[in-house]
Amino acid sequence: MVTTPNVDDNEVLEVLMAATGLPRPHLKVGRATSLRKLASGKIDYASLQARLLAPRQQMAMDVLDAFRNAFYPRQVGPSDTFETLGGDSLLYVQLSLTLERQLGSLPEGWGTMPLGDLARTAEPRNHSRSIDSQLILRAAAILLVVIHHATLWPIPGGAATLVMLVGFSLARFQRQRLFAGDTLAVLRPLAANLALYAPVVAGFSLARGEVLWPSVFLVGNLGFTAPPHMMPYLYWFVEAYAQTILLWVILFSIPQARRIAHAMPLVSGIFVLAIAVAAKFLTPLVWYIGGPQIFTLPDMLYLAVLGWCLYFLDTPPKRKAFFSVIAILCLVLAWWGGNWTGSWVKFMLVLGAVFVLLFIPRITLPGWTARLILPVSAASYHIYLFHRVIPDWLLPQLDLGTHQPAGPAAAISIGLASGLVVFWLQKQLVGWLAYRRASLTLPL
Structure with missing residues (x-):
């Protein structure tokens, strides 16, 4: 025209x-x-077509490069999808950040789209962006964790939300592999996350002058040893996360359990949820280790199972009925957990997260807000691992503690920045390795 x-x-x-x-x-x-x-004087339509296709071809290469970096060292092609490549929740968050930047906005269900088709969905950037609510929940949860650890405020609930998102993400991204008994594909993301945790354990072991064996074997949250001989308790989440994944793998290694879960995912999930809730109440009667009990697998397993069940609620009546039951359960748990401010805050936050996952799949935010939230969400695991390392070393030397306003503010800022920097460095390293691999495989 x-x-x-x-x-x-x-x-x-x-x-x-x-x-x-x-x-x-x-x-x-x-x-x-x-x-x-x-x-001849006629318009050169071939050159015009090449000009029009060039940006699209570049966009397709950018999308492929993003996936190659995320799934390195696996081979990635235009016909692959996020699900067929074996993506997990953390890769979903990280790719959402990169693809939002490249495509302007992400279409719903992009995880099942071939990469070649996904590259063709690029849209102009708008002042507002529709974001997967799981990404916003993840960012809010890790921010609560950082604030809770940097202050004396009774605001637990961030880690509990992250545990629930572990179960939800298993159902969303790994259910087909679990139903098929492909446990190796489920363990692969766990191994990648533990590889990032290993230097943290090594660093604490060097600082303590001994190998912290409970943390090496991911059982420090079970209270087998005294705190001086293990990682700080704030790392219980990593151990509980690993134990949860291993438990899921064990359960789905049983053919009969696999068949039942595949045929009746919601019913079987609710059955396991009832067992997990009972374990939370009954375990302390036979195995009580005091305060650290709240970090053990029996105490928090119900949250992961709850997240698993939420994914399979596929109709509005089911969602409403289930939410009503969970609301009652949260009230009981808040009262049973000590009936104090922190207990009520924790379980009301969990209930709010349940509401969002059930009824608000996407949230529209101003573009600038999305640009702040998505990096925090993508780096949530890195922030969890590193948010106390520098503050615990630096702030005491500066005589800044929780009794001074500057102390918590510095701890929160440094904690978030530490995780974001480690996340960026990891992306640069993986991107360089992926580039090196691609350059070595190019024909001469």
């Missing part, structure tokens, strides 16, 4: 949409001062 320079792109798009019947995402306006012509 030929237009005068003062015609707005939106006006051109409206005419093109009316003339072709194509939706907006499939149309793009480009401007040129002149059109290249052949020797």
Whole structure:
């Protein structure tokens, strides 16, 4: 279409949409001062087509590169999807950040789209962006964890939400592999996350002058040894996360359990949830280790199972009925957990997270807000691992503690920055390795 320079792109798009019947995402306006012509005087349509396709081809390469970096060292092609590649929750968050930056916005269900098709969904950037609510919950949860550890405020609940998201993500991203008994694919993301945890354990072991064996074997949260001979209790989440994944793998290694879960995922999930809730109440009667009891697998397993069940609630009546039951359960747990401010805050936050996962799958935010939230969400695991390392070493030397306003503010800022920096460094390293691999495989 030929237009005068003062015609707005939106006006051109409206005419093109009316003339072709194509939706907006499939149309793009480009401007040129002149059109290249052949020797015969006719328009060179081949060069025009190459110009129009060049940005799309570049976008496809950018999407492929993003996936190759995320799934390194696996091979990735245009026909692959996030699910067929074996993506997990952390990769989902990290790729969401990268793809939002490249494509402008992500279509719903992008995890099942072939990468070649995904690259063609690029849209202009808007002032607002629709974000997967799980990403926002993850960012809010890790922010609560950092604030809770840096202050004396009774605001637990961030780690509990993260545990629930572990179960929800297992159902969302790994259910087909679990149903098929492909346990290796489920363990692969766990191994990658523990590889990042290993230097933290090594660092604490060097600082303590001994190998912290309970933490090496991921059982420090079970109270087998005294705190001086294990990692600080704040790392219980990593151990509980690993134990949860291993428990799921063990359960789905049993063919009969696999068949039942595949045929009746919600019913079987509710049955396991009832067992997990009973274990939370009954375990202290036969195995009581005091305060650290709240960090053990029996005490928090119900949260992961709850997250698993939430994914399979596929109708509004089921969601409403289940939410009512969970609301009652949270009230009971808040009272049973000591009936104090922190207990009520924790379980009301969990109930709020349940509500969001059930009834608000996506949340529209201003673009600037999304640009702040998505990096924190993508780096949530890194923030958890490193958010206390520098503050615990630096702030006492500066005589800054929780009794001074500057202390918590510095701890929160340094904690978030530490995790974000480690996340960025890891991305740079993996990107470099992926680039090196691609360059070595190119034909001479």
